[in-house]
Amino acid sequence: MKYSFWFVVGSQFLYGPEVLETVAARAAEMAEKLSQALPYPLIYKVTAKTNKEIADVVREANYDDSCAGIVTWCHTFSPSKMWINGLAALQKPWCHFATQYNREIPNEEIDMDFMNLNQAAHGDREHGFIGARLRLPRKVVAGYWQDEAVQKRIGDWMKAAVGAAVSKSMRVMRFGDNMREVAVTEGDKVEVQTKLGWQVNTWAVGDLVKVMDAVTEAEIDALMETYQASYDIATDKIDHIRYQAREEIAIQKMMDAEGCKAFSNTFQDLYGMEQLPGLASQHLMAQGYGYGGEGDWKVAAMTAILKAMGEGGNGCSLFMEDYTYNLEPGKEYSLGAHMLEVCPCCAAGRPRIETHHLGIGMNEKDPARLVFEGKEGDAIVVSLIDMGGRLRLVCQDIHCVKPILPMPNLPVARVMWQAEPSLTTGVECWIAAGGAHHTVLSYDVTAEQMKDWCTMMDIEFVHIGKDTTVESLEKELFYNDIAWKLKGL
Numbered sequence: 001m002k003y004s005f006w007f008v009v010g011s012q013f014l015y016g017p018e019v020l021e022t023v024a025a026r027a028a029e030m031a032e033k034l035s036q037a038l039p040y041p042l043i044y045k046v047t048a049k050t051n052k053e054i055a056d057v058v059r060e061a062n063y064d065d066s067c068a069g070i071v072t073w074c075h076t077f078s079p080s081k082m083w084i085n086g087l088a089a090l091q092k093p094w095c096h097f098a099t100q101y102n103r104e105i106p107n108e109e110i111d112m113d114f115m116n117l118n119q120a121a122h123g124d125r126e127h128g129f130i131g132a133r134l135r136l137p138r139k140v141v142a143g144y145w146q147d148e149a150v151q152k153r154i155g156d157w158m159k160a161a162v163g164a165a166v167s168k169s170m171r172v173m174r175f176g177d178n179m180r181e182v183a184v185t186e187g188d189k190v191e192v193q194t195k196l197g198w199q200v201n202t203w204a205v206g207d208l209v210k211v212m213d214a215v216t217e218a219e220i221d222a223l224m225e226t227y228q229a230s231y232d233i234a235t236d237k238i239d240h241i242r243y244q245a246r247e248e249i250a251i252q253k254m255m256d257a258e259g260c261k262a263f264s265n266t267f268q269d270l271y272g273m274e275q276l277p278g279l280a281s282q283h284l285m286a287q288g289y290g291y292g293g294e295g296d297w298k299v300a301a302m303t304a305i306l307k308a309m310g311e312g313g314n315g316c317s318l319f320m321e322d323y324t325y326n327l328e329p330g331k332e333y334s335l336g337a338h339m340l341e342v343c344p345c346c347a348a349g350r351p352r353i354e355t356h357h358l359g360i361g362m363n364e365k366d367p368a369r370l371v372f373e374g375k376e377g378d379a380i381v382v383s384l385i386d387m388g389g390r391l392r393l394v395c396q397d398i399h400c401v402k403p404i405l406p407m408p409n410l411p412v413a414r415v416m417w418q419a420e421p422s423l424t425t426g427v428e429c430w431i432a433a434g435g436a437h438h439t440v441l442s443y444d445v446t447a448e449q450m451k452d453w454c455t456m457m458d459i460e461f462v463h464i465g466k467d468t469t470v471e472s473l474e475k476e477l478f479y480n481d482i483a484w485k486l487k488g489l
């Protein structure tokens, strides 16, 4: 899907046709110039002067799948009662861009005509009131439209809105159920479909095995060439790698046939399979598919959504699990990994394909997997949890580092990070909020984008950052719980 955004500019008839022509020409110019700087096109649609014009453009936006959101701005004053019918019907993300065509107030030229034409300061306040009065989810971005920092904020919001569009059409393929007895990977599939749009359904592992059996040697040869081009082969068990290729091709065929962008499986149900898909899952994630281990369909869908929100529509976001800590004073780090399935998008170097025994699960043969170190950089980890009747997204700021130890006997890909506000306070906050051991770790989606995404999806957002304290967070969680219950009444 090629997404775009629509620019809807507010005005009214009061100032005469010349002013309206100027507003329309400037709006078209701004949309064109902004489109060159933004990650998605911004298409100028209308200078809105009537209730009907606004209702019409909103109706059109709602029904156009390629429209991922609308950006509004009031060049002149635009009385907001005429926006009510349209905004009340709006089903797409909304950004109110409080900007102005001119950067400076001209000393000599300013007169009442100039004031009437360039009164965004006035018009955007009227426009803001109706958004607040209608309690509509929206993003407000203020600043000069040609400033890079302002354009970046609009661009970041656009990517979050694309995440919302991807979420609304998300289909998840489950192979097997959740890992037995695990709580946090469970969840209400009706609730996620209602709130987030996800269609989460199950397919038999036996059906996957049938598709695997039908994969041809020629198909496997072609994928082996792709593996060789991207990774070093550090095992002589080539047949194990070929088996992972067979698994990858079969899983991808089944997902593509059903329009699924994410999948989950579990080591407890691999009947008819010789290996837990390791390399197979990793290479599927590298192509933008979401994945969750142990039947964790929530993290699978979130991985696909954050990937889509990232740079170029498949950014550096990956399924991750907190495993173990280094608690030396001054060297406090969390070590993240998974049994096999870490996406190579975050690899600091060229990944190696290795085969090792895996004691957990039903593995007749040592599964092939990619082994590498994660790259350095600022990142976030996010976890979507089901609070019973509603959803909470926990997001923490982290800083990935080069792992401080070589760990030569660790047979999996690994990422090491410092956490905000510190490792241990961060852990206390994360545990207080109920965040899972499974997360999506992202190097290019920000906490602000996740907040925007949660606003669009109407779910709770909890952010653990440099200024968070346990006391303030516990209060926030307590008040949020009451507020969300009242909201649901």
Ligand SMILES: [Mn+2]
Pocket (backbone or CB within 6 Å): 293, 294, 321, 338, 438
């Ligand atoms: Mn896990």
